[in-house]
Amino acid sequence: MNADISVCIATYKRLDRLDALLGDLLAQHCLPREIVVVDNDAQGSARAVLARHQSAQSACPLIYDIQPEKNISLTRNRTVALASGTWLAFIDDDERAPPDWLASLLASAQAHHADGVLGPVLPVLPDDAPAWIRRGSFYDWARMHTGTPVPANQLRFGNLMLKADLLGRIDPVFDPRLGLTGGEDGDLLMRLVKDGARMVWNDEATVTEPVEASRLQLRWILRRALRGGQDFARHFLAGRLQPPSLRNRAVFFARALLQLLAAGLLSLLTLPAGRHHSAYWLGRACANFGKLSVLWGWHYTEYA
Template identity: 65%
Template sequence: MNMPAPIELLTALRCPTPAATTTAATMRISVCIATYRRPERLRVLLDDLIVQRRPPHEVIVVDNDAEGSARAVVDVARGRGLPFALHYEIQPQKNVAITRNRSVALAQGNWLAFVDDDERAPPAWLGDLAAAAARFDADAVLGPVLPLLPDSAPPWLRRGRFYDWARLPTGSVVPVRLLRFGNVLLSAEVLLTQAQVFDPAYGLTGGEDGDLLARLTQAGARIVWCDEASVTEPVEAARMSLRWLLLRALRGGQDFARHVLAGRHGPATRGRRLRLLLRALLQMLAAGLLAVLCLPLGRHRCAHWLTKATANFGKLSAFAGLHYREYA
């Protein structure tokens, strides 16, 4: 017997949707954490999950460090007694997509929440995500990641607001250009319609999250925003530099272009490819000029336009098959 294609299977699942047949109180939520050499950050995140007002069914920690640097933290947490099951596994191949796929394979919940190992989750976090999924009949819910700059951060970084995410009113359907990971709740039914959840081709560059969410959107998934379900992310010292901002902008531009060229934003026709190429070239030149003109107005303004120019250079470089491997 022929199996239905993923998009046909998702269409069948849409009536009724998982959210429509499940209340927030009865959701079995697996929290999935991919970690790599951040044991102290992981420890405080696990502490946050312990005190969730709406505790998860289980927490899955998949360690991408072959040496198992997160094992001791997990063992200590287990020894304290937990309101949920805590599973730990090492995935030794350096690849964030494969690591996340392993967490999906281990999860037993009918909803999966993803949070990064360097984030902090306030007590209402998981409950707010679950309530939004039920209230807005959603297949996925995204929430904000709020950056926490240390007191030692240079003033120009604070003024530039370089780490802020775009935010939307609660209940808004998230447009494809604003799809982000780091704080998301996904229906397992809808997620598993994908033959491959996270694409390993993005495993060293990043962008596997946006690729997945764009595929789900194309297949008809309803992805909404919950502005109350925020997590925080301390900005590390290594990220407080113009060099890091430019490299992240380069990767972001490459990710966007790769998604467009792969048809994630609609059919990758010759016209769409050409428009992307010409727009990126013109925007790169304009942003570079504005960076020079804004230099007397403050370093943060100059840096803003430099990141825009670099992001558009990233789009152009993707046409040549170049990919900045941030996680290599």
């Protein structure tokens, strides 16, 4: 019998990556109840990929739908609406899952009485990645001991399982206003934690993600840092992290300004020690600029 888990995938024109991921999911030791794929390409380019994996003898149904408006929130909301499992596992369409991925998430949720479980996403750099990129660890996320409650500033999607009934009480689940800027995943998880949901870490439930050549650039690293700063500031202003009182707001943005200036200076001072050191501090400067930029209403639409 399959586990009562629906795997939810929002996809957009990553046909080869999606094809490999579906192969991984259909080879899980703990097969899911179903795999739900919602295509954000209005032309339905992913339909043929699913057709190659679906057969009458398949032990795991594949559910496919199209969400034509370019908006990651609406696309993820559609996956949730189509899913019928008690648990919903979310994985990005360019990631790879080892055979024990789902079993590990489920075991951790049961062992730690969790409402949600997050796991590591390990970046895989191409062989020709520049040396400064390899030294910089720009694509790594913080890791914790298994069972550790996940701090609010580390909540994100990409490798996650949630109780479905948590989302059944929310409408909309993912905020469509964040569908082009990103940050919809952290926004949802922070709302759930604020309402009492228990999110824990599972350091063994790893997935991998290839780093595309287009991301092996300082420009991409700085833009992603800027967007992360904007996301963090919006979460703060929405009261996800602490009450956004006038005093707290003043402290938050004053600290962002000071950190922007300090990081900018350090990016210059550390350049002789290596480009990766300087790039790290430039990223910190961009993140803090991103925080400040919400004061005049600018949103970097990464997914536009």
